[in-house]
Amino acid sequence: MAEVERRIVDACRAAGRPRSEVTLIAVTKTYPASDVRLLASLGVTDIGENRDQEAAAKAAEGADLGLTWHFIGQLQTNKVRSVVSYAHMVHSVDRSRLVETLSREAVRAGREVGCLVQVGLEAAPVAGPGGRGGVPPGDVPRLAELIAKAEGLRLRGVMAVAPLGEDPGEAFARLRTVAGAVRRDHPEADVISAGMSGDLREAITNGATHLRVGTALLGRRTPFVR
Template sequence: MDDQLAERLADVDARIADAARAANRDPAGITRIVVTKFHPASLVEALYALGVRDVGENRQQELTSKTAEVGSLDGLSWHFIGQAQSNKARAVRDAASVVHSVDRGRIAGALDAAGQPQSGVLDVLVQVNLTDDPGRGGVSPDGVVGLAEHVAGLAGLRLRGVMAVAPLDEEPARAFERLAAASARVRTVVADSDWISAGMTADFPEAISMGATHLRIGSAITGPRPTRG
C-alpha cells in the first residue's frame, strides 16, 4: 500500500512540475493539497511519512475526527474545502488551518466569532461560483469584492485569496480564467491575497496554466475512495 501510495504521489508531483514548467511557472510556488475524503486517518499518517504537509477534508465530521485521531503532526496543515455551515463554524475553526469555502458573510462572521484567544488568525479564501446556478456553492463573481471587503474587516480572519470548482460542462481553462479575474479583483481589497485554490485530479494542469497556487487532488494520489456503508 505505502509503495503504491508513494508511486502515485511521485507521479502527480511530476505532472504538477511538468504543467508548471509548461506555464513558465516555478513548481515550488504551487501547494499540493491531498484530499483524504472517506479514507482513514492512517492514510494521513502514511502521507505525512512521505513528506505531505497539506491535507484536505470537505466534511466537518471527518475533519474533526481525523485531527483528533492523528493528533499534532509538526508542520501539517488541514484545509477545509467543503461547504461551510455557520452552526459548525466552531468545530471547523478548532480543526482547520485554512478554510477555502467562505461564500457568504454569515459564514465569515461565524468563523470569526468562533475564534478563541489562543486560536490566532484563521486563513480563509472566498469561494467563487463559476456556474450559472445560484444554488451551487460560492459567491457570484459580481459579489466577490463585497464579500472580500467583509472578510477583510474581521479581525480573526486573514483573507488569502479565492477558490472555485470548474463546472463540468465547460472547458476548465475558461472557467479558471474567470477565477483569475476574480482573484485580481480581490487583490484590490487585500493586495497580498494572491492564493488561487483551483484544480483537482481531472483538471489541475489547466488550473496551473491559469495561475492556481493551491491544487486539491484526491484519488490520483489516494487511490479509489472506500465504499461508505
C-alpha cells in the first residue's frame, strides 16, 4: 500500500498535480472480502470489481464499511439489475442498449448510478482476449449524450485501458483529448478512469482522476498483509 501511494505521489508531483485530484480504486477481483476489509482499514475508500457474482457478495459483506463500489468489467444486460443494487459507478458503458437497461434498473431501484463511457483506443478493433473493448472515439459523444439524458444515470466521464503493445502515454494522451471533448458538452463529466499497476504514471501525466490498481496492491494471488 505504501509503495503504491509513493508512486502516485511521485507521479502527481512530476505532473504538477495535487495528490487530491487522483482517486485510487483497489481492484480486488479473486480476493476475499476479508482483504477488502483490510484495505478499508488502511484507508482505501474505493473498490473495483469486474464480475457481478463476486462483487455483489463482497459489497453485501462489506456494507458497513461505507465504501464506494466501481464495476469495471464488461457488463451483460442480464447482470445490470444486480450491479445497480450496489455499484456507485459503472466504468464500462459501451452500447446504447446497456444505457437503456441501466436507466430502467436504476429508476426501479431508486438509485442514481454514475456512468463512464468506455473508449476503445486501439487503432483498429481487436477481437478476442487481446481486445480492450470500448467504443471508437468518434462514437463517444453520441453515447455520452444518451447517458446524460437517461433517467437514473449520471454521466461522469470516460474510461479506457491502454492497448497491448502500445506506449500507454500516447494512448492516454488520446483519451485525454476525447475526455476534453465530452467535458465541453457536459462540464460535470470530469472523470478520466485510466491507469493500472503498470502504467499509472503515464495515466496521471495525462489527466487521470481514477486509477484501477490490483496487482501492485494485492500481488498475484498471494496473501495481502499489513
